[in-house]
Each structure stands twice: as C-alpha cells, then as structure tokens.
Amino acid sequence: MPLSPPAQPGQSFAEIETPALVLDLDAFERNLVAMAAFTQAHGIRLRPHAKSHKSPEIALRQIAHGAVGQCCQKVGEAEVLVAGGVGDVLVTNEIVGAAKLDRLARLARSAKIGLCVDHPDGVREAAEAAARNDVTLDVYVEIDVGGRRCGVAPGEGAVRLAEAIARSNTLRFAGIHAYHGSAQHMRSIDERREAIERAGFAARNTVERLSHAGLKCEVVTGAGTGTHELETQSGIWNEIQAGSYIFMDADYARNRQADGTPFRTFEHSLFVLAGVMSKPVPDRAIVDAGHKSAAVDSGMPVPFRREGVIYTKPSDEHGVLTGDPIAMPHRGDSLLLIPGHCDPTVNLHDWYVCVRGLHGPDAHVEALWPVAARGALI
Amino acid sequence: MPLSPPAQPGQSFAEIETPALVLDLDAFERNLVAMAAFTQAHGIRLRPHAKSHKSPEIALRQIAHGAVGQCCQKVGEAEVLVAGGVGDVLVTNEIVGAAKLDRLARLARSAKIGLCVDHPDGVREAAEAAARNDVTLDVYVEIDVGGRRCGVAPGEGAVRLAEAIARSNTLRFAGIHAYHGSAQHMRSIDERREAIERAGFAARNTVERLSHAGLKCEVVTGAGTGTHELETQSGIWNEIQAGSYIFMDADYARNRQADGTPFRTFEHSLFVLAGVMSKPVPDRAIVDAGHKSAAVDSGMPVPFRREGVIYTKPSDEHGVLTGDPIAMPHRGDSLLLIPGHCDPTVNLHDWYVCVRGLHGPDAHVEALWPVAARGALI
Incomplete structure (x- = not known):
C-alpha cells in the first residue's frame, strides 16, 4: 500500500x-541563480551532485541554469536521472560487479555516461560491460587528493590507468576525478585553502604526467559546496560538482569565510x-x-x-x-x-x-x- | 520507476x-523462539515494537509465536500493519492533529487500536476523532518514568487524564504506558536495574492512585529489549514492548549481563x-x-x-x-x-x-x- x-x-x-x-522554492531558486552566476562569471563547468537531491525535477532545473549534467554515486541513481530526462551523468564512484556495470552500460544507449576507476580491474570490467552492451563509456581516473578514501595515488599510477582506458575500444579516457571530500567541512578558509592547494598540486602533477604520456586530460572534475570557489580559482579544475548549494544545511553554515563570518x-x-x-x-x-x-x-x-x-x-x-x-x-x-x-x-x-x-x-x-x-x- | x-x-x-x-532467517527464527519461551515462562504479554522492523511479514511471525499484537510510533505504520493483517496495534506515542487522528480512528473499524495521551487536549481530540468515525479507541496514559521525553508526571496528573478518558463515550481507558527508553542502553545491569526500579516505583504508585480513584489499570505496558527481563521480574508491568530482540545490533551487544559478559x-x-x-x-x-x-x-x-x-x-x-x-x-x-x-x-x-x-x-x-x-x- x-x-x-x-x-x-x-x-x-x-x-x-x-x-x-519542506523545500523553500524561493530560496532554492535564488540558490540556483547564485550558482549559475558564479559559474558563468568564472567560465567553469558545473556538474551538480544528485546524491544531495535524488530528484530529476531538481536536476533538470540545474541543467536549465547551465549545468552540463549531473553527478551521482550509484547506478540506481543514474537510472532514475536518465529515466527523468537527464542526458549526461557521471557516477563519481568505482562500480564493481558485472550486474551493476551492465545496468550502467545500458544507460549509455540513451545518455552520456561516465564512471570512475582506481584499479586496472575496474578498467577491464568497464570495457567488457561496454562491449557486451555495444556502447562507449566515459571513464575518469579517480586520484586520491587527500581524502584517503577511494582513488589511485596521483602521478604514474594514474597515468597507467589512463593508458589502459585509452587502449580500450569501448572506453573513452575523459579526465581525472579529483575530489577532496573531507576538505568540504573544514571550518576556516585557511584550512580549506591549504587542503585544496595540496589537492591542486596533485591534480596538476597528474595532468602534466598524462600530457607527457600523450594523453590529453579533457576534464578535471571535483569540488563540493564547501570549497568550490577554491577549485575554480585554482585554474586546475574545469568542472565542479557542488551539490548541497541548492539546500545548504546546518553543518555547511558552520563553515567560515575569509572574514570569519559564516559561509x-x-x-x-x-x-x-x-x-x-x-x-x-x-x-x-x-x-x-x-x-x-x-x-x-x-x-x-x-x-x-x-x-x-x-x-x-x-x-x-x-x-x-x-x-x-x-x-x-x-x-x-x-x-x-x-x-x-x-x-x-x-x-x-x-x-x-x-x-x-x-x-x-x-x-x-x-x-x-x-x-x-x-x-x-x- | x-x-x-x-x-x-x-x-x-x-x-x-x-x-x-540481509536477514539471517535461522538466527531470526531462533530469536522469535527465545522470546516466546521467555514470555510463556513468565506469563507476560508481548507486544513487540514494529518501529524496529516495519514489516507485516515479521509482525505476523511474532504474533504466531504468541505476541498479542504490535506497537508502533506513527499512524502510517499502523496503517501498514493493519493492511498487512495485524488485528491489534498500539501507537505508543501522542498523536496530534485531526487528520492523523481520523486516519487512526478509521483503522479501528477493522482492528483494535490504541494510542497514548499525556495532555487533556489529547484526550479530547482522540474522543472527537473516535466519535467522528464511530469507533472506540483504547487510550493509554503515558507517564514519564525517567526518560524525560513525553509523558505526564506519575501520580495525580495521570489519574486526572485517566478519569477524562473514562468519562468519554468513545474512548476506553486501557492502561498506562511506562517506557524508559534511555534505560535500554545503560551498559551495566546495575544501572539498568536501578532505572527500572525507579520506573517501577512510579508505575506502581500511579496504578495504586488509579485504583483509589476507582479506575482499574488493566495493562501496564513498556520495556524494551535492553530491560525487558527487569520489567517482567518486577511484577508491575504485564506487557513488554521489546522490538530489537529479533535483530540485535552492535549497540545492544555492548550491554552487559550481571556477570559482566555481553548481553x-x-x-x-x-x-x-x-x-x-x-x-x-x-x-x-x-x-x-x-x-x-x-x-x-x-x-x-x-x-x-x-x-x-x-x-x-x-x-x-x-x-x-x-x-x-x-x-x-x-x-x-x-x-x-x-x-x-x-x-x-x-x-x-x-x-x-x-x-x-x-x-x-x-x-x-x-x-x-x-x-x-x-x-x-x-
């Protein structure tokens, strides 16, 4: 029932x-406009994270305000987004197992679909799923830029994964995923700046090594609501993934700006x-x-x-x-x-x-x- | 989709x-049997809490093992339980607002339905909803036995509420709800015993005052998985509401028995x-x-x-x-x-x-x- x-x-x-x-539509719409103004002013791509909202209604409004598509964490989220009319979804996560990869690959018949890898087996399995389903998948190498969660170490390990992707007939090397989750909630701007500077160093170093290996890194994607201004200013990232900005929450409100006032x-x-x-x-x-x-x-x-x-x-x-x-x-x-x-x-x-x-x-x-x-x- | x-x-x-x-059916069934053996050995009524499982499948298995019905916290849970075939549901909570009370009263057309009150307005509103829907509701006076959450103070305040219930044509004074939530996770048996002794003193005092006022307190209901043996041994409660026993969890596993070993x-x-x-x-x-x-x-x-x-x-x-x-x-x-x-x-x-x-x-x-x-x- x-x-x-x-x-x-x-x-x-x-x-x-x-x-x-309860969603305050007026405040929500002002948040959409504020982020659109920011991304337009700085010429940065916005791919908001749907793990925050889980709603095609919201995703389509973000895209109408200039977002290039959506991020999500789970294949099931990607299925809901694509069914709801979103044409470009990046799963910012490692997907393990043939059943999940097949589901994801099937979505690529009607949408542009990306995922992350941090292990050679992930490259092989994604390639096989794409082949089984006669599609091409965008693949991003996830590097650990300080969050100590998923991700290969920046540098040569990332290059080897990217080379493996580039060798596949069914995968497209789309870029690197460089997201520093734990930096989002560091309270002072100094802490966040230091964390994102270190992350940026790792990302830039990886992009340069990729370039030396003959691999163009089209997209450097990452950043959340807490740090998105820093990644944008760095000139290293060209896509930000902020999700919470549409809602804000009590924890983000505890972040402090440069002048010590609340975010x-x-x-x-x-x-x-x-x-x-x-x-x-x-x-x-x-x-x-x-x-x-x-x-x-x-x-x-x-x-x-x-x-x-x-x-x-x-x-x-x-x-x-x-x-x-x-x-x-x-x-x-x-x-x-x-x-x-x-x-x-x-x-x-x-x-x-x-x-x-x-x-x-x-x-x-x-x-x-x-x-x-x-x-x-x- | x-x-x-x-x-x-x-x-x-x-x-x-x-x-x-994942539910380990073998362990789940052994838990059902263990609790049934306990309640039969002690002659105590078991009304397991469905807030733990939210499943008529599980509720019906508990009832097949001797439970008298189910508890829940929300009208929506009661609706699901009744639709799933449960014939006796107590909402162990205050329900405020005519819309919710009407939904609850409608369930009383096909099941025995109870709820808790801790305020005269709650008695009046429940009586009005029962009258609007031409049903009788069982009403329990919730007393605060130490949890400092909902509940009227034990003693005279509870008697006045019970009298108001008894005066209503559409309500039945069913008993008192005496649940000590915060005692469930006290780690040592001594702490739990002391908390339940205090709660029992408050419950017994209230039952006696009700009796002096000419009100029979048919049911004293309460207890959770962490303390149910204590309420049972007290002789004051005659119904226990344990819910987590079917599953256990890591927090309950941190409770200690009298010999210091894990629960x-x-x-x-x-x-x-x-x-x-x-x-x-x-x-x-x-x-x-x-x-x-x-x-x-x-x-x-x-x-x-x-x-x-x-x-x-x-x-x-x-x-x-x-x-x-x-x-x-x-x-x-x-x-x-x-x-x-x-x-x-x-x-x-x-x-x-x-x-x-x-x-x-x-x-x-x-x-x-x-x-x-x-x-x-x-």
Missing part, C-alpha cells in the same frame, strides 16, 4: 502534516517541518521528528528562527527541544528545523513539499516532488 | 547486490552486506555502504567475524575499513556489517533479503520481504 504524502499541492503551509521535508553564499532552502506532540514542562517540548526524519551524522538539526531553543536527544521518532520557556513552541505548533546534513536527510523522505512564500503570510504548497532516487543503494 | 531490488529469491548468497539489508540472549540476525569497491592500500578498503545504508547514531557498524578490521569514517555512500592488512577484504569481496542501531538502519532499505543458511556453504536467498512501512513518518 502506498504511504500517505504529507501534503497536497494547493494546501496552505499550515495544512502540511508533520514531519515533512553565506547560499540560503537555507531545505527544512524538516516538525510538530510538537508533547510539552510536559515549560522548558521541554517533544517533536515528532527523530532519526528517521533528520540525519544527525553531522550534528543536530537546528531550529530555524527560534532563538534560545535547541534540538537535542533525538530518538527514532522523537526529538527534544530544550531552552528558553518563552521561546518554546506549544503542543500542536510546528517549527522548521535546518537539517544537520542535507544529503542523508533527503534520503529519509519520499517527497519534497515545495512551498512558495514559506516565510510569509501566504505560504502554500506549490508542488510535491518525489525523492525519486531515495533508497537507490545499488 | 521502481528501483532494482538487491536480490531475487532462489539466488545464491554470492549473487546479492551490495549494499543490502547474549539474542543473536545478530540483521546485517548490512557491503561490497569492497576500492582498496587503495593494503590496510584500507572502501565499502559501498555509508550513511544511506547504515545508521551511525548509536555508533559505527561492526564488521562481523572480521577480527582486526574496523569500519570508520562513513560518508554518504562510502565506509572506510582500516586495520590488519592480513584480515582486510579485497576489491570485489563482500562482508557483513552488524548495524550500530537496527531501527533507523532498517528504515534506509526497501527490502529484507532473507537468507537461509547464511554462514554455511549453501547460503541462499529464500525470500524478499518489503520494509513496507519504511518512510511512514506521518
């Missing part, structure tokens, strides 16, 4: 059932709307949003415009608000929470409740967008 | 796509099967299961029977294995992870891949069970 959605288009904001994932290029557009189901004492209110509504891996959700109230002690379906009794909401009230981490929070919900005029008197539900690739794990 | 499931019945264990939520009444039956997608250096392997496959709110997933290997640094779709290079899996290998916390981990997946003979040579997929109430937030 299908689950009830938390709202219907046309309803007023007050009619939304809680908890719900504020983008606005909070994504919220979990929570309802107060109990208020046993004046300084404690219990909301209906816990671990299954808002991810806490990067810190607690933050009540929006509720000075003096903090969200704490989440359990599966409860969150505890504590703080100033004067500011504390009452039983039956709802309040907006800024998620600690947008990506895994989105993945808990089936629907974006898209609200127009969220903070005004005429706030209403303009649309429901499905989180179409929610749970696309494989 | 529907997402691809990670397996099909009849496949071998090796054919399961990763990451996947071992139940076996680990629930796993996230993860695949190694990259192994850049001998002492680091990267798996395809991160925050979107395994919840980390109660600690990291623990590799199963992989001595010397730890799971660390999860990101959205990656986890990093570090440790002993000899024990480290290779690219393309898969391994079982014991989730840190079973409930929110289950909620990330669409399917239980039910495996027979999991740890033997003939391990195979016997069934796929949908996580039918996954995402049932409202």
